[in-house]
Amino acid sequence: MFHLPLSGLAMLYEVSLPQAAGAASLPSRAGFCLGRRSISFDGECGRKYTGKRGSPRDRVRASENMVVPAMCVTITFVFLVAVSFHSIRAFIMSTTSYDVINEPGAVPVKLWTRGVPLEDEARRQLLNIAKLPFIHQWIAVMPDVHLGKGATVGSVVPTVGAIIPAAVGVDIGCGMIAVRTTLTASDLPDNLAEVRSAIEAAVPHGRSPPRGGRDKGAWENAPALSVEGWSQLVADFEKICERHPRLKNTNNLKHLGTLGTGNHFIEICLDEAQRVWFMLHSGSRGVGNAIGTHFIELAKQEMRRWMINLPDQDLAYLPEGSQYYADYVFAVDWAQRYARMNREIMMRHVVEAVRRVIPMPFEAQAEAVNCHHNYVQREHHFGKHIHVTRKGAVSARKGELGIIPGSMGAKSFIVRGLGNAESFCSCSHGAGRVMSRTQAKKLISLDDHIQATAHVECRKDLDVVDESPAAYKSIDAVMAAQEDLVEIVHTLRQVVCVKG
Secondary structure, rough: OOOOOHHHHHHHHOOOOOOOOOOOOOOOOOOOOEOOOOEEEEEEEEEEOOOOOOOOHHHHHHHHHHOOOOOOOOOOHHHHHHHHHHHHHHHHHHOOOEEEEEOOOOOEEEEEOOOHHHHOOHHHHHHHHHOOOOOOEEEEEEEEEEEEOOEEEEEEEEEEEOOOOHOOOOOOOOOEEEEEEEEEEEOOOOOOOOHHHHHHHOOOOOOOOOOOOOOOOOOOOOHHHHHHHHHHHHHHHHHHHHHHHHHHHOHHHOOOOOOOOOOOEEEEEOOOOOOEEEEEEOOOOHHHHHHHHHHHHHHHHHHHOOOOOOOHHOOOOEEEOOOOOHHHHHHHHHHHHHHHHHHHHHHHHHHHHHHOOOOOOOOOOOOEEEEEEEEEEEEEEEEEEEEEEEOOOOOOOOOOEEEEOOOOOEEEEEEOOOHHHHOOOEEOOOOOOOOHHHHHOOOOOOOOHHHOOOOOOOOOOHHHHHHHHHHHHHHHHHHOOOOOOEEEEEEEEEEEEOOO
16 A cells, blocks of 8 residues: 655645544644644744634634734635645655556556556456456556457566466567677678578578478577587476477477567667677477467366356466466476577577678677566565566566567667566566557558668568557657666667568
């Protein structure tokens, strides 16, 4: 519960507010009588006078005997109530950077969404989550929020004694990695098409149509880095498959070190000092999707078996101690490790590819960040060890570095967390969509896309207009809405972008 410092508010408006019974006296700069209780004037409003309980005549006599400067005015009860209400609202608005939705039967929903749009469907989805009986304290909502499958993208869902697999989603461990190189803008060639082509050749991306032969987004023969990485993951994967055999025949090794489709990307960027950064966005690929889909369905089966009715079947959950809970915790942790390694392998291949094109020797470990934004982990908040599920949100503990990318052709940011407990130490994971992919393909023309990405060496065809900047919220508005969650360390602008 937010506690308003009433005395400070009274000083701002030069009136004092009524105290709760038994409360200590509050300093005031003006006074009035409310009902049968009078409150004293003091300080700048003249000598102290303690009014008497009693009739209106007593109150009139009190006012006649007081010495009050001309600046003090008589305030009627109706006016005072109106001023007090608006004062409280203004004070709360000025001292918090989030809004709160309170609905009966639900925990509060705290939204860092001032200045950015929030869909009605996303609001309803958030309230459905807030009504679950195991939510800890409240739901935190980031400014890139939009409707998602199962749970709202841009939400932080703290739970005690249960996990919602669909809140984690199927792109388990999806996230970002960025490294600053020793290159500067002047070291890059004037024509960046060759650099883009080298990256596209080094990292499988996209996906071939079904029954279209070999998938261009997977390795035909996994390279050494992928084989080495898989050797560190395979033992635990086999343990998962022993209990869930259907996960065995998935794209696991063949996808390790590959980008994927949709909003996944690889970029070369310049910071405010014209230093070159490499940055990419991807997750746990096919195997993570299979794990997420499998356990979401198992959770739904458990809800039916226990005859638990939910406002949305995608909110099916696995309670601690239930049949599949421990299996899911183990599998989701494994998928998150896979995702992190997937990004590391791709980044090494990107660095090698650029070195083949740019003759200038360079290093690429000056600053490095690797962070998830679709994941669940154990954390401690407000006196309890809990599960925190971030679906489209990044951990922003005090001093912790993170990455908030803008849309294709917009700015991105390297940020440092401020450790805001109200958000469960979280921030947004990007700009957030304002159009579905279907809407974007109907509303954004190819000419619009070409103009919006004129400064970037990237694909400029109809298959990527759903990733054009107009399909996303303004990244500047998103950053302004979360100024108390993170501070900007570096501002990046893209010069090369590879899309799946």
